[in-house]
Amino acid sequence: MLRVARPAHLRALAARHATSASLQLKEYDLVVIGSGPSAVQCAIESVKKGKSVAVIDKKAGVGGVCVHTGTIPSKTFRESVLHLSGFRHQGFYGKSYARDNITLKDILGRVNTVVSKEMDVIQAQLKAARIDLVPGLARFENEHEVSVEGDDGQPTRLRGKKFLIACGTRPAHSPLVPCDGKVILDSDQILDYDTSKLPKSWIVVGAGVIGMEYASMLNVLPGINVTVVDGRAEILNFCDDDIVSSLKMEMRHKGARFLLGESIKSVEHFKNGVKVEFNSGKAMFAEALLYCVGRQASTDGLNLEAVGLSKNHRGLITVNEQYQTSHPHIYAAGDCIGAPSLASTSMEQGRLAACDMWSDKDQTTSQLESGNYPYGIYTIPEISMVGKTEQQLTKEGVNYAVGLAKFSELAKGQMSGDIEGILKLLFDPDSLRLLGVHAIGHGATEIIHIGQVAMAMDCKITYFRDAVFNYPTLAEGYRVAALNGLGRLTKEQN
Numbered sequence: 001m002l003r004v005a006r007p008a009h010l011r012a013l014a015a016r017h018a019t020s021a022s023l024q025l026k027e028y029d030l031v032v033i034g035s036g037p038s039a040v041q042c043a044i045e046s047v048k049k050g051k052s053v054a055v056i057d058k059k060a061g062v063g064g065v066c067v068h069t070g071t072i073p074s075k076t077f078r079e080s081v082l083h084l085s086g087f088r089h090q091g092f093y094g095k096s097y098a099r100d101n102i103t104l105k106d107i108l109g110r111v112n113t114v115v116s117k118e119m120d121v122i123q124a125q126l127k128a129a130r131i132d133l134v135p136g137l138a139r140f141e142n143e144h145e146v147s148v149e150g151d152d153g154q155p156t157r158l159r160g161k162k163f164l165i166a167c168g169t170r171p172a173h174s175p176l177v178p179c180d181g182k183v184i185l186d187s188d189q190i191l192d193y194d195t196s197k198l199p200k201s202w203i204v205v206g207a208g209v210i211g212m213e214y215a216s217m218l219n220v221l222p223g224i225n226v227t228v229v230d231g232r233a234e235i236l237n238f239c240d241d242d243i244v245s246s247l248k249m250e251m252r253h254k255g256a257r258f259l260l261g262e263s264i265k266s267v268e269h270f271k272n273g274v275k276v277e278f279n280s281g282k283a284m285f286a287e288a289l290l291y292c293v294g295r296q297a298s299t300d301g302l303n304l305e306a307v308g309l310s311k312n313h314r315g316l317i318t319v320n321e322q323y324q325t326s327h328p329h330i331y332a333a334g335d336c337i338g339a340p341s342l343a344s345t346s347m348e349q350g351r352l353a354a355c356d357m358w359s360d361k362d363q364t365t366s367q368l369e370s371g372n373y374p375y376g377i378y379t380i381p382e383i384s385m386v387g388k389t390e391q392q393l394t395k396e397g398v399n400y401a402v403g404l405a406k407f408s409e410l411a412k413g414q415m416s417g418d419i420e421g422i423l424k425l426l427f428d429p430d431s432l433r434l435l436g437v438h439a440i441g442h443g444a445t446e447i448i449h450i451g452q453v454a455m456a457m458d459c460k461i462t463y464f465r466d467a468v469f470n471y472p473t474l475a476e477g478y479r480v481a482a483l484n485g486l487g488r489l490t491k492e493q494n
């Protein structure tokens with residue numbers, strides 16, 4: 001069997017990080033635990049304010065979950081899959097456009113290259129800012145000191161005036177579904193998968209963001225069957241219903257099956273696969289199972305008890321609006337404080353925490369605080385949203401109107417072959433102000449930002465009718481959707 005190992009240059013980079021750390025006992029203005037997006041933003045913002053900063057990470061290599069097992073590798077995995085499967089071009093050139101015998105090595109080669117480059121970029125940023133990198137597991141000793149145990153077992157002590165806990169999360173596990181990294185994998189293990197041949201059948205348990213992203217990627221690889229299982233009655237239950245229906249339809253078209261509202265009774269493990277029995281009486285076999293049922297915060301190694309900080313059953317820490325824990329000088333940000341748990345929002349939380357720590361809160365309100373941030377879900381096809389869904393508005397008793405653009409109506413959609421895409425605008429029929437924007441299709445995660453800015457500026461939907469957009473573009477969908485929505489309103493009023 002072929003072992004898909006991290007290449008030598010990546011290991012060397014990690015080793016460089018490990019040896020570059022200052023092991024002196026030192027006092028800092030700020031000690032940051034973790035080196036993911038919230039940690040890096042908080043550290044750099046603090047340096048800009050003239051503070052001395054140390055960043056500790058237990059992983060050999062900076063960047064956090066985001067760079068090593070989360071956002072960056074999964075999105076690069078997707079780019080590899082799209083390229084090797086020829087998915088975007090099959091509408092024009094036929095299904096045989098895919099490369100033959102796609103292996104995990106082909107996919108992970110690109111992943112490792114990008115991870116290595118991203119790590120290097122972040123390391124260079126921290127170095128340029130003269131931030132001390134301290135490798136090892138951080139543990140609170142008292143309210144102003146952490147000890148760090150490095151690979152050599154030698155403890156180091158760091159004193160800080162302020163702390164940021166940015167320790168992130170790891171995949172949640174269950175004794176009922178024991179991940180062995182061979183036939184039952186979590187989202188970390190798929191990136192280190194020891195196999196020469198991709199399993200031909202997959203059960204993906206968990207139809208949240210991670211499960212749906214990987215399920216849709218596997219689903220477009222030739223000859224692979226995917227079944228998505230979730231305990232809930234619907235996938236991605238925070239997304240707009242039309243968008244979810246469209247994703248399911250496209251995935252089904254490519255062969256995927258959905259078993260929703262199902263709970264697992266037992267999992268039997270074989271050398272060549274796994275058999276799952278459900279409480280509903282159904283049973284199925286697959287060559288591999290991917291288990292993505294949520295995340296557990298990595299707060300357990302921090303010795304929070306020593307400083308009287310509590311965490312919930314998922315290990316999450318409670319903070320106030322300034323990202324302070326119950327100790328005002330100990331802040332927490334990123335995934336370890338819970339939703340929305342995005343790299344994008346984590347970065348902004350880190351920056352805001354630094355502004356609060358050093359009493360330099362911006363005069364403007366962060367768009368994060370006003371809730372105007374998008375979700376980008378990198379399924380195939382990709383989904384993006386900002387603002388409210390139809391379900392939310394209905395639940396809140398808010399009257400709304402809908403404007404729709406199908407990518408098939410856009411010249412750019414026809415050219416790219418992505419004719420199933422949709423852009424949907426939800427707006428107030430009286431004030432004409434935008435309430436939500438939802439998109440599915442290639443480019444959705446990019447064009448959403450037009451809607452996001454329009455919402456931040458409190459624009460009326462008529463702005464899109466009156467605007468001149470580049471042609472042909474997918475952005476032009478905003479004009480088409482606005483005309484559609486305003487047209488429907490006029491018809492209703494006549």
Ligand SMILES: Cc1cc2nc3c(=O)[nH]c(=O)nc-3n(C[C@H](O)[C@H](O)[C@H](O)COP(=O)(O)OP(=O)(O)OC[C@H]3O[C@@H](n4cnc5c(N)ncnc54)[C@H](O)[C@@H]3O)c2cc1C
Nearest residue numbers: 034036038058064065066070138167168334335341342343
């Ligand atoms: C598979 C997957 C795909 C994702 N895709 C996206 C996406 O497309 N877009 C998006 O916006 N978000 C995405 N996310 C979410 C995003 O990765 C996280 O929101 C983000 O990484 C959280 O950043 P953070 O600052 O909390 O730190 P993290 O990135 O979680 O890093 C935490 C770091 O802390 C270190 N650490 C933990 N405990 C200790 C300790 N005691 N001592 C020292 N170091 C410690 C860890 O080693 C780790 O390096 C994805 C997540 C996953 C898992």
Ligand SMILES: NC(=O)c1ccc[n+]([C@@H]2O[C@H](COP(=O)([O-])OP(=O)(O)OC[C@H]3O[C@@H](n4cnc5c(N)ncnc54)[C@H](O)[C@@H]3O)[C@@H](O)[C@H]2O)c1
Nearest residue numbers: 206207208209210211230231232293294340341376377378
């Ligand atoms: N593109 C992105 O922005 C992106 C991508 C990946 C991850 N993330 C972040 O990572 C977080 C975690 O993602 P996730 O997908 O692991 O968690 P999640 O909470 O989004 O989804 C978990 C899913 O598993 C299901 N589930 C739980 N227990 C189950 C069981 N025993 N049997 C069957 N189904 C079960 C739940 O019903 C849910 O649908 C997300 O909340 C998101 O913020 C973001």
